Amino acid sequence: MPVKKSMIIRLGDTCVLCKQQMEDGIHLCEVHVCEECERKLVDVNVDDQTYPLYVEKLRQLSLERFL
């Protein structure tokens, strides 16, 4: 039995990182990330200078949602 993705997005949601409307992606604490950005997040090297930018962006967005 295949493992189903537990994080589901709604069609028409916009990716918080690239601002593109997306048809597939993940849903992190009310923050939507498209498949492409998800892949970047997963693949990006911790030493890569874009990594802290992604993490910070996600962290800020997560905090905003909870406040």
Ligand SMILES: [Zn+2]
């Ligand atoms: Zn994206």
